[in-house]
Amino acid sequence: MKTIADLKIGERAFVKAFRQVDLSLKLLEMGCLPGSEVMLDFIAPFGDPLGIQVNGYCLALRKDEAATVLVEDSI
């Protein structure tokens, strides 16, 4: 399954589901909902953490955290 951690910089996708309950609660509250569009904005030096644009702002999260968010390609 494709996750946010698999996106390339500038690539967009739609959030589909979460693999991790606790983290999903946090991401949901911050507006990263199933169906929202995300775009990979930056990858920090050494490949971790990542920054995504979601819901109109930029969110930084670690790569293993990003790997718990399943996405599907934009149509």
Place this chain on the structure above:
Amino acid sequence: MKKTPTIALIGNPNSGKSSLFNQLTGLRQKVGNFPSVTIEKKSGTWLLDPKTESIVIDLPGLYSLYPKSLDERVVIDILANPAHENYPDVVVMVADASNLKRNLLLFTQVADLGLPVVLALNMLDVARDKHLQVNAVKLAMKLGVPVVRINARVGEGLDNLKQAVVQTLERPVITTLNQKYFFNPADQFPELINDVKRTNQLSNNYLALHYVQQHDIFSFLNTEKRVAFDQLIEKYDFKESGFQAAETMHRYAVIDGLVKDSVKAADDFLVKPLWTKRLDAILLHPFWGYAVFLMVLLTIFQAVFTLATYPMDMIDAGVSALNDWLKQQLPPGALTDLLTDGLIAGIGGVVIFIPQIAFLFFLVALLEESGYMARVMVIMDKLMRKFGLNGKSVVPLISGVACAVPAIMSARSIGNRKERLLTILVTPLMSCSARLPIFTILIALVVPATPVLGFFTLQGLTLMGLYLLGLVSALLSAWVIKGMVKNTERGYFVMEMPTYKTPRWYHVGLSVWDSVKSFVTEAGKIIVAISIILWVLASYGPGDTIARAEETVQKSNPALEGATLDNAVAAYKLEHSYAGHFGKFIEPAIAPLGYDWKIGIALLASFAAREVFVGTMSTIYSIGSAADDDNGTIKARMRAEINPKTGKPMYTPALAFSLLIFYVFAMMCMSTIAVVYRETHGWKWPLIQLAYMTALAYGLAFVTYQLLK
């Protein structure tokens, strides 16, 4: 309207809540603690009309009423408890209009608790730049509460806000009247909610849900009640996490419907503002990102250690001038000595740190304000994780260069328990400003000011070496302790990256003022108390040995007279004072490090606060030698000190470096121990920290002395 209504400010992080707080309360702020929890509480007063002064409380920023960090817990603990002394009469919800939907999540939660809310729409200018149009009137009608447009940075719209707050205080608008909720938990669990409402005399469905979800962190519930909730959850087969996720999604769906008419969105929602995009390209760059960070660090050090020395020298000179003047004006005697050598010298020791602390907090506040600190956390995270720390540990570690106490408190933003604990345990190894006077005086004694590479000196390089030693030891200690601490809960790095903003100088100034004020009152109390106690212990002794000092000395050395006699008498007095007895008592333990009983006194005295060391040395050497010799600086007195065993100067490089190393590692700060106790809720970690740092200090000072001897 109540005589002194309470107004709570609530909002997401980066929504401008603190700016609004500063605008409303200005210098009428105070920092305290919330009752029963050790979370810093900022409150202030705001004049609503000539007769009504309200109390404004700045609650920690958060994204939802389900707390994710310790700080955030206090919000629901207050809002769920009408008996709480800080329970608000009206809530002002500050919302970032450029992120309206996310901000409204928290709004609908607070409103559903049945609290009267005024929505303050902030950052409309940022929203406009993003091509977002927000219609406040339509929004107010949809949400059912007053909506006010403000600009917290410049203080626009505050009169309208005041009007809305006063109106709400007079005629509270509560959206949950007639059981109307944005999200009603009773739709799915009617029996559970009714059960909770009945047994706890509640009338609000959503409050009842929070009792079910969060009873474990409510400070106002006893164990018996908490167990009862666990039984209810089982009885109704209630799934906490699943329900919380469903609640959040439901709320977002409701919000989508509510804002449809009042917010006109841009075509593309995912584009970063131009300047933020440009700056991020540099500041997150694999090379330039670190280069800029290094430059920023160097600038901070340069400011703290060079610019700050000018006001510090002036304070130093001022204090000794005042002391000399007082000694001339006042009749000689014990009280004058207590005032000058004890009290004023002690206060001077506190005041002298103010420039450094002010400079450091000024610069740290600038970095936080501008949005740069979040970038530093991102580029440092991977590196820090290798040592068991977190990108967010950077702030405590940098602040630790000024003072470990606020630094350790700032570790609260680290969500992961283990990473936070490690940060707390190693932060005191960063050389704080209290160590600086010890470093400078000892370095000046034994290291020559030889120029190196043109613009450095050997002294400056030695000083930098000590700071680096502190940093490296902090990282290595974290790496070692990492293996010994179990990770009991998952924490997250997930963090909003704020857009870059020009700093608000007023805000920066207030932050500096706060930290200086708390340093002077907190550390000041300890330092002054110790100075006085030490003066007493060094001036009096058991029996009548002190009173008969002159007689005794003269009997054993009949040839002495004049200043030499005074000197010998003074030295005899110190040796036979209570402090002298203390020093002699511990001398065998510290002799392997090269220290004598006089240094022993200073070590003991500085156990509670290391900044006392230099002051103590100056007290000891000024009592130990006749007071009036003119080259009275502490450095000159230390240089003149003779080791009675060798007949050579006491302060050899071996001894000085042994002391330097000792102070790099030793945990000599009562305030730090107290704050670690508070932050880790027990004596276990402060004692472990004290033990490992003392062991390092003693061991490495021993090695240093034995190698250099």
